[in-house]
Amino acid sequence: MKNIVIIDYGAGNIQSVKFAVERLGHQAVLTDDAATIKKADKVIFPGVGAAGSAMSKLRATGLDRLIPELEQPVLGICLGMQLMCRHSEEGNTSGLGIFDADVLRFPDSVKVPQIGWNRISGLKSDLFDGIRDGEFMYLVHSYYVPDCPEAVAYTSYGIAYASALKKDNFYGVQFHPEKSSTAGAAVLKNFLETVS
Template sequence: MKIAIIDYGAGNIQSIQFALERLGFEGILTNDVAFIQSADKVIFPGVGEASSAMKKLKASGLAEIIPNLTQPVLGICLGMQLMCNSSEEGNTKGLGIFDVDVQRFSNAVKVPQMGWNKINNLNSDLFKNTKENEYMYLVHSYYAPICAEMIASTNYEFDYASALQKNNFYGVQFHPEKSGKAGEQIIKNFLTL
């Protein structure tokens, strides 16, 4: 299986590569458009700030490519947020795949949300063999509100969408590659979609 991990300089790729290796797969870190378009599965990671990440995507031509991919695509953390219409972080226009605008948590809670939290309302093949209230690892200051494309929610200050799906596009706010066996199951599910 050909797995492309989109390389646009938005860090923390190694833990994804290690998680794939543990499952017996190899992920190729690349910004090669032809390779990404021909991959069986595409992982769109992201750690960092939305507006600078979006600038890098535009500069590399990937901003035009990603929304038109037809194979299963998994956005992780900032990757998921960039797949939304916009983000309050740096007043960023996103890729517009998911019809929702990313907002910042209020100062009523500790920001960023960092650590383990539960996922609920699981509603996708992405969560096959995953239990309600399973713990996932999260680090984020911005969130996608509850919306039509939500396939999992998490509560922090209030319920928000911790996973989204539209057609062949999937996004998770949490880091499955850092969430132990339960996270590994989600990666495995993505690879068998």
């Protein structure tokens, strides 16, 4: 049985991530305990809400220093992925600096937030093994990561932006695999069972 940890720092709807892991036949522990997180085989870093307050919570618990030093596979979801970047326009806050990218707000030429199902294309990561290019995923966000060298999937909403990032053992997805039906479950399964 894999030791799966979901980082619980008081941000958003993490029960859904836990339930999705359980639907795949795994168990997951919700915790903010550094020792437990360090020992995990796989770490999921979720988050819904505002970047500024989320970073404050991470700093208050020391998780802002712990997460960038993790050596096992780490998957940031939605705000989790954005917090793994250098900086976010949301709350003008610095991030964890894992990904070499800055988070920007969608322009007013599109409806903000983007809410709904959009395609992910240009897939180039083991995270997406078996996923068809152009598959639909569920997204809810007002801020985005522009195209960058660490992008491993793209989505178009007014502009083409990075909807997944990868650097070393760190993965980030802008979409919600836990809410993206069978396709999302397949991505989560890849992270839990295949990615190493």
